Amino acid sequence: MRLSRYFLPVLKETPGDAQVISHQLMLRAGMIRQTAAGIYAWLPLGQRVLQKITQIVREEQDRAGAIEVLMPTIQASDLWKQSGRYDAYGPEMLRITDRHDREMLFSPTAEELFTVIFQNGARSYRDCPRNLYQIQWKFRDEVRPRFGVLRGREFLMKDAYSFDLDFAAARHSYNRMFLAYLRTFARMGVHAIPMRADTGPIGGDLSHEFIVLAPTGESDVFYHENWEKGRDTSAVDADDAAGLATWIDALNADYAATDEMRDLAAEAATGPALKQSKGIEVGQVFYFGDKYTKAMGVTVSGPDGAAVTPLMGSYGIGVSRLVGAIIEASHDKDGIIWPEAVAPYKVALINIRADDAACVAAADKLYAELTHAGVEVLYDDRDERGGAKFATADLIGLPWQLVIGPKGVAAGTVELKRRGGDKLEMTAENAFARLTA
């Protein structure tokens, strides 16, 4: 993409409304604009990051055996009355009346709908286990939205719902998602720690929150220092129920809990290895058994013909929140530093002399070659000074900066640098090789 033809409204100054760094940088980098309290328009750069995150989530859900669907954002109230949550959810649920005075709502989560959709398509024990998921906008009418996309009212969430015949199978479904979440966040370059968590209004008795450590986080968290290093999931076999359970139990032997779930005895046992921090919740997994299937009257026929009420779990990832969380965890004074997997473009190609024919030719050539090779390049071909281009590139945080200038062109070299790292001079061919490796 040529920047001269793009829509990238960057700001030199920080808008006064933005308090936390991720919100400030998202506004300055032209990723989002606020349209109402807790509601944001996603501009091209922000939309690309959202898409990158969405795709990683999707691939890992698919890999874990979950099946993608898409539910409506607007739902009728009757299902929610059936489960009892129409009243229980309270004012956080945005209620809407249609032209016929029917009570509708903007879905804050979708246990009820998934449950009846499952029932509608499932008849026998052969239809379990199943895990259905969607990546869809949700709306929760927060009393006090804040921190940009970290606590918006409208947010993009992946929500998955598993259906199993017995507890052992349900627990395995839970563990599969647990593993999938570790893999998902690791792929994004995010270190998320699973912590024992409260189940809240979703209900149930087993839950973990996946927390990204960041000083601006809203949750107080406590964990064993072992959690500060990443975990290798490559050898774990998600289909081996016993092996997976053992592996997860071993992980969870290291203490990690949110404020509401603190276990002072366990903390004392952890001793000096106990760490305290602030964190941002980017995902949560729940097991809640037959809470919804029972309320909604869902059954399947067992092998013996008797009706079985499936047991459920639900699994959320805050996709739009992750955009903010990643920035909170990865930025410097000049701007965002995107992990490569979620960067809106891989390379900022900077021609620092748009008035120099040789530079333009060299930059155009590299742009064409890289684009042809499938590398996502944002080509700053504007007639701006070098300084302005560097500042923009640093602000939007693309992982690589490829700089074309008159000195280099004369010497037959370009400069390649990692965002925030050192410049390396090399031939255009070598730069191309590095970026396509």
Add this chain to the structure above:
RNA sequence: CGGAGCGUGGCGCAGUCUGGUAGCGCAUUAGACUGGGGGUCUAAGGGUCGCAGGUUCGAAUCCUGUCGCUCCGACCA
């Protein structure tokens, strides 16, 4: 929802106390110079001061109401 604050060109702000017909920086447009980390000069365009009502000869400024946004707290993917 309790407490606090703020709405003035696209963005950041001053002006409000002590009413007299709107100002600064950045951005934008044009031209020239410049050209390796947000350049310089010249010129230009753009706001009726959130909205409504009131007081006054006169309101961004005072009063009343209202809408919106932000922060602290309670709450929360």
